[in-house]
Amino acid sequence: MTKDDCIFCKIGDREIPAEFLYRDDFVFAIRDIKPEAPVHILIIPFAHIVDLSSEPTERLHALGSLFSASTTLAKQLNVTESGYRLVVNQGPDSGQWVPHLHMHLLAGRPLSAIG
Amino acid sequence: MTKDDCIFCKIGDREIPAEFLYRDDFVFAIRDIKPEAPVHILIIPFAHIVDLSSEPTERLHALGSLFSASTTLAKQLNVTESGYRLVVNQGPDSGQWVPHLHMHLLAGRPLSAIG
Numbered sequence: 001m002t003k004d005d006c007i008f009c010k011i012g013d014r015e016i017p018a019e020f021l022y023r024d025d026f027v028f029a030i031r032d033i034k035p036e037a038p039v040h041i042l043i044i045p046f047a048h049i050v051d052l053s054s055e056p057t058e059r060l061h062a063l064g065s066l067f068s069a070s071t072t073l074a075k076q077l078n079v080t081e082s083g084y085r086l087v088v089n090q091g092p093d094s095g096q097w098v099p100h101l102h103m104h105l106l107a108g109r110p111l112s113a114i115g
Numbered sequence: 116m117t118k119d120d121c122i123f124c125k126i127g128d129r130e131i132p133a134e135f136l137y138r139d140d141f142v143f144a145i146r147d148i149k150p151e152a153p154v155h156i157l158i159i160p161f162a163h164i165v166d167l168s169s170e171p172t173e174r175l176h177a178l179g180s181l182f183s184a185s186t187t188l189a190k191q192l193n194v195t196e197s198g199y200r201l202v203v204n205q206g207p208d209s210g211q212w213v214p215h216l217h218m219h220l221l222a223g224r225p226l227s228a229i230g
Contacts, residue, residue, distance in 0.1 A: 037230050053186045053195045060186060064179030071168045071175060074205070080168045083206025087229045090189075091198025094226055106230040111209055114202045114219055115152050115226040 003048040008100040012046045022073050026065045029073055029105075038108025039077055039084070043069045049101040052090055066103045079107035085114075118163040123215040127161045137188050141180045144188055144220075153223025154192055154199070158184050164216040167205055181218045194222035200229070 003009050010016040012028055021041060022029040032040040043066050049055060067086075074080045084107035089096035118124050125131040127143055136156060137144040147155040158181050164170060182201075189195045199222035204211035 036228060052182060053189055055186070057183050060183040061179035063182045064176035067167060067178045068172050068175040071170070074168055079208075081206065083204070083208035083211065085205070085209045085230055086203040088201040089198070089226075089229070090200070091194075091196065093194070093198035093222060093224065094200045095229070096198065104229055107208060109208065111204075111230040113151060113227070114204070114210070114229075115200055115221040 006048055006098075006100050008044050008098055008102065009048050012044065021076070022069055024065065024069065026062065027069050029069060032104070037106040037111065039079055039106065041073055041077070041105040043073070043103040043105060045101055050099050052088075052101065063101075070103065070105055073105055074107070077107065082107065085111050087114075121163055121213075121215050123159050123213055123217065124163050127159065136191070137184055139180065139184065141177065142184050144184060147219070152221040152226065154194055154221065156188055156192070156220040158188070158218040158220060160216055165214050167203075167216065178216075185218065185220055188220055189222070192222065197222065200226050202229075 011018045011030060018030045020028050027043055027045050029041050029043045032042050070086055074084050084105055087104040126133045126145060133145045135143050142158055142160050144156050144158045147157050185201055189199050199220055202219040
């Protein structure tokens, strides 16, 4: 899938409408359309990053902004105290659906096993 | 739990022995002692970070190094192609056990639901 076919790129570019729960210069956040928990948000870099392993180290370091976005969202959604899980799936065994890097934020009930 | 009682701080300080599968100036990686998948690694900052939400933004941005460590480990463990999952649990609902920030790297079989 190229950038031109990528649904997350289209949402980031506002070609496909979706409510942004958060945005900064680097990432945006939307609700997962198939939520697996009462709170299920996707935090997505605007850049079309397909595979962590093929990114240069400095771009990986820039992904720390996923964590700052997640803490802002956790506060906004009032789940900081109750707790939340951050998940990045990469490749076939992980269950990754969209080949554009994204971090899941799950919360709102006691979560089960991590894998 | 203070830093003095923290098992991950003791492992990072080499007070408790454990095999480091990876280390750089910021993080180290060890095998999970209760693995939930054939590959189950913990990537742990040396700094005693308890709660993402109470960290200043610049420290959160520095956590991008968790991703660079994870890609190095994925290559080392030969799971880049088969895929892997990265998980950070925060607070009661997440199932977090040790209150010192850590990222799980899971791989080696098709993983189940994320939460």
